[in-house]
Amino acid sequence: MIFSSLAEKLQDTFNKLKGKGKLSEKDVKAALKEVKMALLEADVNYKVVKDFIKKIEERAVGNEVMESLTPGQHVIKIVNEEMQALMGGSKEDIAISSEPPTIIMMVGLQGSGKTTSAGKLARKLDKDGKNPLLVAGDVYRPAAIRQLQVLGERLDLPVFSMGDDSNPVDIAKGSINYASSHNCDTIILDTAGRLHIDQEMMEELESIKAAVDPDEILLVVDAMTGQDAVNVAKNFDQRLDVDGIVLTKMDGDARGGAALSIKAITGKPIKFAGTGEKLADLETFHPDRMSSRILGMGDVLSLIEKA
Amino acid sequence: MGFLQKLKAGLKKTKAGFVDKVTNIFTGRSNIDDQLFEELEEVLIQADVGVKTTFTLIDKLKEDVDNEEVTEPEELMSYFQKELKELLQNDEGDFNFNNELNIIMMVGVNGAGKTTTIAKLAGRYKKEGKKVMLAAGDTFRAGAIEQLQIWGDRLGVNVISQQEGSDAAAVAYDAIQSAKAKDVDLLIVDTAGRLHTQTNLMKELKKVKRVIEREAEAIGAGVEVLLVLDATTGQNAISQAKLFNQAVNVDGVALTKLDGTAKGGIVITVKNELDIPIKLIGVGEAAEDLQNFDPEQFIEALFSQDE
């Protein structure tokens, strides 16, 4: 397994270098190549990696690492600290409007997991004592409405739809009246998947936002996303000023470097992690676990303790 | 928009694009130096080609420099294009329609684009005068059967289905009997999206394949398994390809969502390491947004500039 291989590789590299005597600045830089590789293999964006490594280098090229008996672990410690700092501190929840309804809008690329995550959020809010309404705002994908309705049936929660002949802006507006007449305090608006470079479709989201002023716009991103994650996140964020990220399909073996890239580029918090297809499979996002995962290390902390 | 224009627009690929990005690397300097290789590394990794393949390619180029006594950067560019082309060459063509009945089984992770690619294939071969039938083998995801049914209605293609929750292998079995009775030329079997790490679901997929193969053999039908990979996916695509291939022996890859800014460079590694040919590319959500894979076009698109 790849687990802890980065730590081992680093230690190996340093050991070899140390054979020649005291570590030099050049040695540290050379060893940081291993960190760079690990991050790139985890799909962290190339530019983000470059900046990140520069930061690590500034801290690592100093007496602390160069004179350490275990320079590999010291580097891991620094990497981990910087990554935690980048990834954000504690978990964050969704903003609840002081005046109901709270409106949550799901946006993202095709197939990222918006509809499923909408269902999962509805379940969570329901469990938290709210009265959520699911809104079928995807009028393009075949059977998108049906999909949401099935989820609503499973959760025994209402789904508002105006069919697929209506405009998503009108659907969003219509859902507010429906919510107030049906005693729903939270609206979860599903939208169609779209490319961040599709001008027309991105304008549609802007119009929806302008029409209903959502309290929370969540960008749904697949954890398997590669280098393009930064383009996607940047575009959606510039257009909509998103409030947070939902990182889906975390139940697989993707290292999830996209999480770091998106955070570095947008500064927006990752709020939830999707961990399966079932409606219960939604978790609060833990930045600390994510850095271990990206680095490909089972347990960074125990390694650091040894340092 | 014409077919080719649409593809071109979708891929955003122009000769100029290639000229801009890669040619700059090879022509903007008088010597082959480290800087050249570093810029190449950046371009390749940002296209999701992956660390390992990127370094293999760069090492090969360095060998070319030594062995072939290449001294001009521009000359090296032709070596680079040649190496890439060799990696991606597929002598097999798209499908073998040698049998009375041909069966395609579509597999892949959640949301990759299986169902939509099935619709695109159905549209293509119906237009060619083939009798096409679809099997709704995703009996799991909410609205999956209806999604395929809507495509079938739109395209005027028969869809064999059972109710949600039924056995996918049974649906495939039924569909093959029906296809045989109705003199169908091409039967495409949809399957539920699943992460390659989910052992039980992969077992189920094996069973579906087994039933298809057994029935196909009995009537002399041909079977192909197509793996759908999302171009937005990073390094995880290798794991996907490996595990799906282990489970059901993949004959080809369909690379979807190339109409975005993601480059899909990971298929180079998939082809290189697993020798699975890339057969089709998806460049949009409509039935006509499907193209045969062309290595040369793909390489151009890989290095085209966005926007």
Ligand SMILES: Nc1nc2c(ncn2[C@@H]2O[C@H](COP(=O)(O)OP(=O)(O)OP(=O)(O)O)[C@@H](O)[C@H]2O)c(=O)[nH]1
């Ligand atoms: N394994 C796993 N599958 C997920 C997760 N979230 C969503 N999915 C699956 O991913 C696929 C796509 O999910 P959808 O919710 O339909 O995605 P979407 O963004 O609404 O898709 P479009 O509306 O077509 O853009 C489905 O098969 C879901 O079951 C997750 O956290 N883990």
Ligand SMILES: Nc1nc2c(ncn2[C@@H]2O[C@H](COP(=O)(O)OP(=O)(O)OP(=O)(O)O)[C@@H](O)[C@H]2O)c(=O)[nH]1
């Ligand atoms: N832009 C773009 N979108 C695509 C392409 N292919 C599929 N999609 C979209 O991606 C989303 C998911 O496609 P599906 O065909 O439902 O994917 P799937 O693999 O069947 O998904 P599951 O059955 O849930 O696992 C839909 O919104 C499609 O319209 C493509 O080539 N380009």
Ligand SMILES: [Mg+2]
């Ligand atoms: Mg959806």
Ligand SMILES: [Mg+2]
């Ligand atoms: Mg499907």
